[in-house]
Amino acid sequence: MTVRHGRPVAAHFGSMATETAVCTGTLGIADRFDRTTLKLWGEPMDVCLALAALDRLPQRTWSSPLTARGAIVRCERADMAVCLDALCRFEDAVAVDVSDQYAAIEVIGPRAQALLEASGFDAQNAPPIVLSEADGAFEVLVARERGPEVWDQLLAVGGPLGVACVGIEAIEHLAAARRFR
Numbered sequence: 374m375t376v377r378h379g380r381p382v383a384a385h386f387g388s389m390a391t392e393t394a395v396c397t398g399t400l401g402i403a404d405r406f407d408r409t410t411l412k413l414w415g416e417p418m419d420v421c422l423a424l425a426a427l428d429r430l431p432q433r434t435w436s437s438p439l440t441a442r443g444a445i446v447r448c449e450r451a452d453m454a455v456c457l458d459a460l461c462r463f464e465d466a467v468a469v470d471v472s473d474q475y476a477a478i479e480v481i482g483p484r485a486q487a488l489l490e491a492s493g494f495d496a497q498n499a500p501p502i503v504l505s506e507a508d509g510a511f512e513v514l515v516a517r518e519r520g521p522e523v524w525d526q527l528l529a530v531g532g533p534l535g536v537a538c539v540g541i542e543a544i545e546h547l548a549a550a551r552r553f554r
Contacts, residue, residue, distance in 0.1 A: 476520025
């Protein structure tokens with residue numbers, strides 16, 4: 374384990390090189406509790422404008438609409454103040470940090486989409502929020518108490534796809550490589 378941005382996450386499950394290869398060749402899942410989850414809500418126009426303001430930031434953010442009046446936004450913990458500032462510039466939009474309410478699992482690799490499609494989350498039992506981070510990389514957000522259950526479900530469904538647990542070190546290595554493409 375390691376602490377990243379004040380939050381505990383798995384550093385690795387073995388070799389970082391092996392975990393990186395898993396993410397680029399097949400499929401990895403990682404705990405992303407180190408990032409911030411913000412909930413945005415308000416008047417539909419202001420919610421749209423606030424999300425558009427995030428697109429103009431140099432910081433990377435990911436968002437998913439919940440309804441016309443709300444959305445979930447993810448950002449690196451170090452960028453939280455900048456993101457909140459961008460989101461709260463609109464009179465009828467409010468954003469709050471809800472990170473402690475969610476478990477965040479990154480699904481990464483060429484088979485990530487196949488795993489998400491095969492996982493069959495129960496829509497009546499607090500379905501996950503899936504955010505697209507980059508090509509072949511997604512974040513699955515669920516209520517914090519469902520995190521272990523969803524993690525186990527992803528491992529079970531992903532077994533035939535070659536899923537493996539990966540740590541933050543491999544994820545950061547891949548993110549750095551994407552920035553230099």
